[in-house]
Amino acid sequence: MSAYVEVTDLRRQFDVSKPWLNRVIEREPRRLLTAVDRVGFEIAKGETFAIVGESGSGKSTVARMVVGLLPPSAGEVRITGISMTDPRQAAARRRLRSRIQMIFQDPYASMNPRWRVGRIIAEPIRAFSLIQGEAAIRARVGELLGLVGLHPDDARKYPHEFSGGQRQRVAIARALASQAEFLVGDEPTSALDVSVQAQILNLMRDLQDRLGLTYLFISHNLAVVRHMATRVGVMYLGRLVEVAVARDLFATPRHPYTRMLLDAVPDLAHVGRARVPVSGEIPNPIDPPPGCTFNPRCPLANDRCRTEVPALLDGVACHAVQEGRA
């Protein structure tokens, strides 16, 4: 069986050059920022693949390329075998579109404040002509609201009448309205309070069990990822440094960055813990260090790490691990 989502050699560069005239006068070349560099992974149907990383690691850029909001500079995303970029598969892609949906961090920013919630949720149904007849659409909207734990009468309210958690429920209902089977959540609970976050995470897991959904879950919060993911990819400065089954990753992290990250997270179990935090911060992605991008902060770095980019072999991109030094 081939994977539901296949991402191969994905790359995205952004042009961050100064305007043309400045470049000519100051004799500066174009400057490209490589936000995502040769990222590849697969997601099986029904699983939750999570990408974790700190800010600037490129995790959101990957999510946007997977759903097709951003064209990749190189590489390919295939969902159910259909390429998201190949112009020859445009017709097949259009049919696939409705089955892929995204949930954003701030649900309020992703909704038209002047539309009633019923109309917001019905929009994908109408856009893809999935159901004919107003009464049938209304019934489906009511059913969707029930599915995410709201009341069918809530369809008459406006987004501002809901709390943050309820709005995220509306966003999930809208994502499901088009009979989506693949949901991409970009920090879907980061803006929510912990008790509300727990409600949304539980809801997402329940819906996955009931509807057989596949998730790509983007988060900076390792504890949330541990709770949600079946497999995890760790990103650092645009590259995937480790991919592993969630349980293995949290029990025996292999890449030095993953270990550092797991050690750095403040956790309830660490009351009064004293520790030696890792020094340094993420370097500027415009001018990343040569070789392995983690080398300036890595305790295991040697000359090879400073010159040669490690390939992702057997789930980890690290010379030290591959040479048995870790």
Add this chain to the structure above:
Amino acid sequence: MTETILSVRDLTVAFDTRRGPLTAIDRVSFDIGRGEILGVVGESGAGKSVTGSAVIGLIDRPGRIAGGEISLRGERIDNLSPEAMRRVRGRRIGMIFQDPLTSLDPLFRVGDQIVETLRTHTDLSAKAARSRAIDLLAEVGIPAPERRIDGYPHEFSGGMRQRVVIALALAAEPELIIADEPTTALDVSVQAQIITLLKRLCREHGTAVMLVTHDMGVIAEAADRVAVMYAGRVAEIGPVASVIAKPHHPYAVGLMGAIPTLSQEAKRLSQIPGSMPRLTAIPQGCAFNPRCPKVFARCRVERPEPQAVEASRVACHLYDSAERAA
């Protein structure tokens, strides 16, 4: 406990609106001792930041302190004139806010801002203030401080900027520091560095710290005691280890269960139904009663007062009988 630095008694903060006063903080009491870190935790709208602002006298109109007392080393500071309070702020109470960029003036060199603070609050000469500023930058872990002192805030990374803010807060050797979400805007690896720094400085200088955050993990690592706030009231206050491991108030119990942790894989997070009441509709009796799984008749009519339960103080009627029996 050692010497009490900050003592807050029955603090009440109200916001005057056209429809009458809204009580944002309702009879909150706590103490912070010398060298102690008190964590104040709660979800958004719980009143934790307003409590911090009230202590430093930065409640903006239409808000006002409507009752209670705030004392710093036994001296009342809640009724000082704005001019007198301005001298207390910065000199005796330091502040650290979430976003370091907003607490630093982008047009002035970092060193000049520290020197300004030093010269306002101490009688150091310009030269002595500059060398003290370099010492401060070195103390908060900024590399090459004698060079970095002449940098502008935008030349520093997020973590380094927050270190500068900490240096500013410490400049006049205050007795108390109010830190409002000091690590929320930072990445986890940098967050760990800042927590460690704050803990070390507080211990070395004997500074009392009120650490306001929504992140229970940060509290677990940094704080000695923790106050859990809900709807403008303190639900439970006690030593951090016992509040996390064995919370008593049903809200604290729900909150701890709702937080996903790295150390264990929970099948399902416990969730508290509903969300925090708005200030306009705080329920009668215990503010938590509509969401409480253990609610009984008394909770709906009579507000529970904080009472001693083991090492903590808990505002919950469930423990009424225990106290009577004891």
